[in-house]
Amino acid sequence: MNATALKKFKEPILVTRPYLPDLEEFKEGLEEIWANQWLTNNGPMLKRFQAELAEYLGIPEANMALFSNGTLALELGYYAMGLAGGDVITTPFTFVATSHALKRIGANPIFADVDPETLCLSPEAAERLITPRTKAIVPVHVYGNVCDVEGFERLREQYGVKIIYDAAHAFGVFNHGIHGRHGNDFDGKGRSIGYCGDMSMFSFHPTKLFHSCEGGLLVFKAAAIQEKLFELRNFAIHSETECVDVGSNAKMNELQALMGLECLKKIDELIDYRKRVHAAYAEVLDGCPEVKLLPHSQNKAYVPVLFKDFATRERVYAELKAQCNVFTRRYFYPLLTDFAPYVYAKGACPIAADCAARVLTLPTYYGLPLEDVKAIAEDVKEMVAG
Numbered sequence: 001m002n003a004t005a006l007k008k009f010k011e012p013i014l015v016t017r018p019y020l021p022d023l024e025e026f027k028e029g030l031e032e033i034w035a036n037q038w039l040t041n042n043g044p045m046l047k048r049f050q051a052e053l054a055e056y057l058g059i060p061e062a063n064m065a066l067f068s069n070g071t072l073a074l075e076l077g078y079y080a081m082g083l084a085g086g087d088v089i090t091t092p093f094t095f096v097a098t099s100h101a102l103k104r105i106g107a108n109p110i111f112a113d114v115d116p117e118t119l120c121l122s123p124e125a126a127e128r129l130i131t132p133r134t135k136a137i138v139p140v141h142v143y144g145n146v147c148d149v150e151g152f153e154r155l156r157e158q159y160g161v162k163i164i165y166d167a168a169h170a171f172g173v174f175n176h177g178i179h180g181r182h183g184n185d186f187d188g189k190g191r192s193i194g195y196c197g198d199m200s201m202f203s204f205h206p207t208k209l210f211h212s213c214e215g216g217l218l219v220f221k222a223a224a225i226q227e228k229l230f231e232l233r234n235f236a237i238h239s240e241t242e243c244v245d246v247g248s249n250a251k252m253n254e255l256q257a258l259m260g261l262e263c264l265k266k267i268d269e270l271i272d273y274r275k276r277v278h279a280a281y282a283e284v285l286d287g288c289p290e291v292k293l294l295p296h297s298q299n300k301a302y303v304p305v306l307f308k309d310f311a312t313r314e315r316v317y318a319e320l321k322a323q324c325n326v327f328t329r330r331y332f333y334p335l336l337t338d339f340a341p342y343v344y345a346k347g348a349c350p351i352a353a354d355c356a357a358r359v360l361t362l363p364t365y366y367g368l369p370l371e372d373v374k375a376i377a378e379d380v381k382e383m384v385a386g
């Protein structure tokens with residue numbers, strides 16, 4: 001390989017960078033918080049953020065609850081859905097939080113394999129593991145790619161199991177009716193994909209396309225559990241004299257809500273920019289047989305690519321770092337079932353294991369210059385040709 005052809009960036013290029021809103025506008029919000037003298041516990045910023053999210057997502061406010069982060073949102077969501085003590089079928093091809101939150105409430109993750117095209121949990125693989133102990137299935141919209149929601153809906157109806165989506169990556173993904181019964185009922189853009197199954201969780205961590213410093217949102221079909229979730233995120237305190245369960249402290253504070261509000265103003269632009277980043281990668285990599293661009297979601301939150309084998313992926317990952325100053329991530333490697341708490345299921349999901357060994361996510365974020373994107377893609381192409 002002719003290494004001299006590689007472009008080395010002066011400044012490191014990281015896999016992502018958080019969007020930071022206009023500082024002057026953010027300061028105006030801070031002044032409001034100072035004037036309110038209200039920092040947390042269901043304050044006015046939080047209420048405004050919730051209302052604006054409801055409008056953006058096309059989901060009533062009664063069907064959502066905000067949290068301090070996505071992991072606690074999942075944990076309390078699983079708990080409120082009654083999963084403690086039960087078996088829950090999920091995917092190993094995800095971030096550890098999907099299963100950690102199950103373990104932390106005493107549920108038992110059972111791992112089923114993924115669909116080789118989308119890398120999302122396969123409903124057929126999940127179905128084969130359903131037993132009378134199964135309380136729920138937790139699929140993940142990996143990289144913002146939509147799971148087979150119709151397949152999971154069938155399992156929900158046929159077996160009476162709950163379906164709870166980890167939609168951490170899928171903010172800005174709307175259902176245009178392609179999945180039937182849920183779609184096309186909100187100003188023509190569809191409802192948020194979060195309105196599938198019984199419940200979905202969005203993460204607002206700064207590594208995500210949309211963020212609130214840290215934060216998480218649960219969207220759920222049964223408005224009746226909203227009050228339970230509000231209580232659980234506040235120690236399960238019901239009134240001045242009553243604590244009704246073992247809750248947590250998982251409240252989103254006013255500064256987080258302000259950051260969320262400011263980022264929400266820009267959401268369309270953030271998504272459009274990632275679409276341009278994706279198109280720039282595709283311009284160079286489409287048709288390159290050694291690098292497969294995975295199906296890209298509507299929100300283009302990530303740019304995952306698959307190489308032909310583990311050795312090539314490892315070489316590209318290391319060379320991009322050492323020779324180009326480009327820091328990619330091997331999401332999701334190692335697979336969850338290689339980590340100590342889940343090693344009991346090691347080897348159970350060969351498709352997921354194969355993808356984890358070959359996948360790399362390339363840099364994408366708002367403002368990443370498109371000529372840099374093309375240079376990174378050329379570097380990758382050069383490396384696999386070598």
Ligand SMILES: Cc1ncc(COP(=O)(O)O)c(C=O)c1O
Nearest residue numbers: 069070071095097168203204205
């Ligand atoms: C798939 C997935 N689930 C859950 C989480 C946890 O979200 P948070 O970081 O907001 O706790 C993340 C990301 O961080 C994630 O990528």
